[in-house]
Amino acid sequence: MVLVLALGDLHIPHRAADLPPKFKSMLVPGKIQHIICTGNLCIKEVNDYMKSLCPDMHVTRGEYDEDPRYPETKTLTIGQFKVGICHGHQVIPWGDLDSLAMLQRQLDVDILVTGHTHQFKAYKHEGGVVINPGSATGAYSSLTYDVNPSFVLMDIDGLRVVVYVYELIDGEVKVDKIDFKKTATTHSMH
Amino acid sequence: MVKKQVPEWLNSSLWSSSTSSSSPLLPPPPSDTDDHGGDDDRLPPLSSKPAPSMHSYATSPSYGSSTVVSDSRTKPPIPVSPPAIVREEPPKREVKDVRRDDDNGTSPNLSSGPSPEEISRQAQLLAELSRKVINIGELRKLAAQGIPDGAGIRSTVWKLLLGYLPSDRSLWASEMAKKRSQYRHFKEDLLMNPSEITRRLDKSSGLENDEAKGEGKGLLSRSEISDGEHPLSLRKASIWNQFFQDTEIMEQIDRDVKRTHPDMNFFSGDSPFAKSNQDALRNILIVFAKLNPGIRYVQGMNEILAPLYFMFRNDPDEDNASSAEADTFFCFVEVLSGFRDHFCQQLDNSVVGIRSTITRLSQLLKEHDEELWRHLEITTKVNPQFYAFRWITLLLTQEFNFADSLHIWDALLSDPEGPLETLLRVCCAMLILIRRRLLAGDFTANLKLLQNYPPTNISHLLYVANKLHVHPSGQSL
Numbered sequence: 001m002v003l004v005l006a007l008g009d010l011h012i013p014h015r016a017a018d019l020p021p022k023f024k025s026m027l028v029p030g031k032i033q034h035i036i037c038t039g040n041l042c043i044k045e046v047n048d049y050m051k052s053l054c055p056d057m058h059v060t061r062g063e064y065d066e067d068p069r070y071p072e073t074k075t076l077t078i079g080q081f082k083v084g085i086c087h088g089h090q091v092i093p094w095g096d097l098d099s100l101a102m103l104q105r106q107l108d109v110d111i112l113v114t115g116h117t118h119q120f121k122a123y124k125h126e127g128g129v130v131i132n133p134g135s136a137t138g139a140y141s142s143l144t145y146d147v148n149p150s151f152v153l154m155d156i157d158g159l160r161v162v163v164y165v166y167e168l169i170d171g172e173v174k175v176d177k178i179d180f181k182k183t184a185t186t187h188s189m190h
Numbered sequence: 191m192v193k194k195q196v197p198e199w200l201n202s203s204l205w206s207s208s209t210s211s212s213s214p215l216l217p218p219p220p221s222d223t224d225d226h227g228g229d230d231d232r233l234p235p236l237s238s239k240p241a242p243s244m245h246s247y248a249t250s251p252s253y254g255s256s257t258v259v260s261d262s263r264t265k266p267p268i269p270v271s272p273p274a275i276v277r278e279e280p281p282k283r284e285v286k287d288v289r290r291d292d293d294n295g296t297s298p299n300l301s302s303g304p305s306p307e308e309i310s311r312q313a314q315l316l317a318e319l320s321r322k323v324i325n326i327g328e329l330r331k332l333a334a335q336g337i338p339d340g341a342g343i344r345s346t347v348w349k350l351l352l353g354y355l356p357s358d359r360s361l362w363a364s365e366m367a368k369k370r371s372q373y374r375h376f377k378e379d380l381l382m383n384p385s386e387i388t389r390r391l392d393k394s395s396g397l398e399n400d401e402a403k404g405e406g407k408g409l410l411s412r413s414e415i416s417d418g419e420h421p422l423s424l425r426k427a428s429i430w431n432q433f434f435q436d437t438e439i440m441e442q443i444d445r446d447v448k449r450t451h452p453d454m455n456f457f458s459g460d461s462p463f464a465k466s467n468q469d470a471l472r473n474i475l476i477v478f479a480k481l482n483p484g485i486r487y488v489q490g491m492n493e494i495l496a497p498l499y500f501m502f503r504n505d506p507d508e509d510n511a512s513s514a515e516a517d518t519f520f521c522f523v524e525v526l527s528g529f530r531d532h533f534c535q536q537l538d539n540s541v542v543g544i545r546s547t548i549t550r551l552s553q554l555l556k557e558h559d560e561e562l563w564r565h566l567e568i569t570t571k572v573n574p575q576f577y578a579f580r581w582i583t584l585l586l587t588q589e590f591n592f593a594d595s596l597h598i599w600d601a602l603l604s605d606p607e608g609p610l611e612t613l614l615r616v617c618c619a620m621l622i623l624i625r626r627r628l629l630a631g632d633f634t635a636n637l638k639l640l641q642n643y644p645p646t647n648i649s650h651l652l653y654v655a656n657k658l659h660v661h662p663s664g665q666s667l
Contacts, residue, residue: 001385003421026422031434097407122410129410153421157385164420165412175420176412179392 002079003031005054007151008038008087008115009135011064012046016137020149022173023136023166029053032153034078038115038133039087040064062087062115075107079156080182084109088116088132094143097123100130110182111154111161117141120150120165122178129180131163138168159183312338319346324357326350333604334656336597336649344596345505348498351603352524354517366513373516377473380480384429388419436480439487443475446492454592456500467503470515471495474522488533493587495522497596525585528608532583547610548578554618558658562625570633577640581617585609589620594648601652612655619655620646 005027010016018024032054039062041047047067051057061070073086084107091099095117104112110128118141120134134150141147149168154161163178315332318324329350337344349355354369355362382390421430447468451457457471458464474495479487498521502514510517526533537543552574556563566572580588585602587595598616605612621628623646628636 001383026424028422030437031421122412123408124410125407155385155421157389160389162385162388164415164422166420166422175415175418177415177420178410178412180410 002033002156004034004036004078004083004154004156005032005151006036006038006113006131006133006154007136008133009040009062009118009139009141010046010137011040011042011135011139012137014042014064015139019137020168022168022171023149023151026166026173027053034058034076036083036085036113038062038085038113039070040115042066058085060085060087063089073103073107075109080159081111081156081161082109084112086112086114088114095119095121095132097125097130101125101127104128104130113152117143118147119144120148120152120167122163122165124180134167308338311335312343315343315347319343319350322359324350324359326357327606330604330606333600336652337600339593339596344600345501345510348501348599348603349517349521352521354521354524366517369520370513370516373477373519376477376481376519380477381473384421384433387429391416439479440476442489443472443479443487443492446489447471447475450492450496451592456503457496467499470503470518471499474499474515474519477519478523478526485530485533490584491526491533493584494525494529497587497592497599498522498525500592501596525603525609528610529583529585544579544583545575547582547614548574551578551582551614551617554614554658555621558618559622559625562621562628565629566621566636570631570636572633572636572640576637578617580641581620582613585613586616589643590645590648597648598652601655615655615658616651618658619651622658623651623654 010019012018019027029052033056035050035054035057037050037057037059039060041050041059042062042064043066047057047059058074058076059070060074061068061072072090073084075082075084077083084104086103086107088094088100091103091114093099100112100114100123103114104127112128112130114130114132115135117132118135118139119132121130121132123130131152131154133152135141135147136149136151138147138149151166153164153166155164160179160181163180165176165178167174167176311332315329315337318329318332329347333347333351337347346355350357354365356365418425419428419430423430425431448458450468450471455461455464457467471492475487475491478491495518499514499518502517502521503511505511505514531537531540531542532544532547534543539545552563552567555566567574585595586598589595590598601616602609602612620643621640624639624644627639631639
């Protein structure tokens with residue numbers, strides 16, 4: 001039972017001041033084992049805050065990040081799953097399923113976490129699953145101003161993942177979940 | 191004149207505990223004492239004045255009193271007279287132990303083979319156990335004398351004494367099966383983590399099937415969650431929230447389990463056997479903590495659990511040994527039921543709490559040995575809490591080596607009045623046995639001594655404790 005927090009595109013301090021207070025009250029240290037951050041934090045203070053929630057943090061570089069040392073992509077293994085991270089501004093067209101699937105095959109991962117569009121999405125294709133946690137602060141994106149703050153918490157338990165989607169809609173936190181399993185023999189998701 | 195309150199037989203060197211391994215305290219024929227080479231430097235000052243004898247406690251307490259010199263002449267009759275006072279067996283055993291005492295005075299019975307008394311006791315116990323309906327009172331009496339280690343019957347006797355097994359042999363199988371399955375259910379209910387719980391709930395409500403169909407491409411469908419149950423939930427009733435609140439206790443239990451008896455291969459080390467034992471201990475403590483939200487887990491419970499689990503796991507009967515975890519759980523609950531209040535911090539100052547129990551010990555000591563009591567509490571101001579707290583809450587598991595504490599537990603568990611009474615008597619006996627050293631010591635020395643109780647002959651200790659029971663306040667003045 002491994003809890004993995006996936007979020008990104010906070011754009012603090014340029015486009016947003018802070019995480020919504022309702023989100024902040026839920027994110028307490030001690031519950032989460034890993035944090036995956038797609039990028040665009042943008043400053044070191046946000047990095048430190050997230051490190052305080054969980055010491056095991058993985059960040060990739062977004063185009064507005066002030067720390068140049070983040071990698072463009074990253075892969076890690078959590079439990080039985082291979083997880084890949086990329087901000088997504090490198091993949092053109094932005095948010096296109098087929099292009100992201102190409103990236104996923106290149107990275108050879110089961111779950112690909114990307115951002116940049118500031119919209120929550122969860123796609124499935126033969127190669128695996130692509131998850132976009134959206135923007136945790138609700139910052140405007142290059143594409144749209146209408147953004148709901150959202151992030152994702154994955155509960156990885158053996159070959160099964162439960163993805164809890166947290167969205168702030170009209171000032172209320174709404175939580176949904178998505179369930180999927182990985183078949184042990186094949187590399188793809190079914 | 192000083193020693194009036196304590197009977198002479200108690201003062202005799204025959205009963206004293208050994209101090210250092212170098213000095214052979216207990217010479218077989220008493221008449222050798224005067225000629226003993228090592229005593230030369232001690233005896234001359236003794237006959238002149240008793241004061242220097244107080245300072246010779248470092249060498250040997252038994253020779254530190256002037257009465258011994260006079261006693262040595264009367265020693266031969268002494269081993270004979272105690273049998274007249276109490277049962278024949280223990281003193282005879284004492285003498286035998288004493289003569290065999292070439293190691294440090296700890297119970298040597300294991301190494302040197304069973305004595306005739308042991309064998310007869312073993313036979314008696316086996317006879318009692320093989321009866322169709324066991325007389326628990328009779329079993330208690332037999333067990334109080336000590337259960338021999340040889341025949342592996344201790345685990346069965348403990349189970350009977352703690353009421354886990356009924357006295358009717360024919361009911362044993364069904365009772366054990368019932369209890370073991372009950373423990374299995376506890377484990378299933380309480381040791382599941384929230385992911386598994388949600389999975390089970392989903393399975394039962396039929397949501398599981400959706401994603402198994404294996405579509406090629408497309409957006410994954412979102413489903414609603416029930417009751418706002420998500421991992422970051424801050425609701426009190428949320429299983430996730432409760433799980434995270436329990437992790438603190440789980441970590442505490444885990445730490446303590448890893449630290450239990452690090453010197454024993456049974457409990458610690460990297461072998462799979464040790465790991466499985468640690469897992470069993472952990473499970474038992476977690477189940478107990480979850481079933482008892484009042485006291486949860488307190489540090490020290492692992493020490494009380496260890497001897498029980500050790501005994502049951504080493505049961506020669508295969509079936510029993512494999513279900514040791516379940517059996518230990520129920521017996522642990524039973525043992526702890528008498529002592530629960532000691533672990534509850536709020537009850538510390540109440541009538542049932544640990545402070546009042548320590549006061550009772552103090553009173554007991556005052557009854558039996560007022561001089562020592564006065565010296566400890568008033569003169570040197572050694573607050574009994576400093577030493578008795580650990581003795582009482584951990585049931586003396588930390589004061590003696592493992593084998594000895596098992597013997598003490600035989601006596602504790604066999605007391606019909608409950609283990610607490612016997613425990614207090616044993617603690618009192620522990621104090622009385624080293625009274626000479628305590629009377630000679632100041633605060634620091636006494637505290638050091640009491641917190642690292644010297645190795646003693648356990649059967650002797652239990653004998654003295656038993657005597658305190660028989661003669662309540664007959665010794666004073």
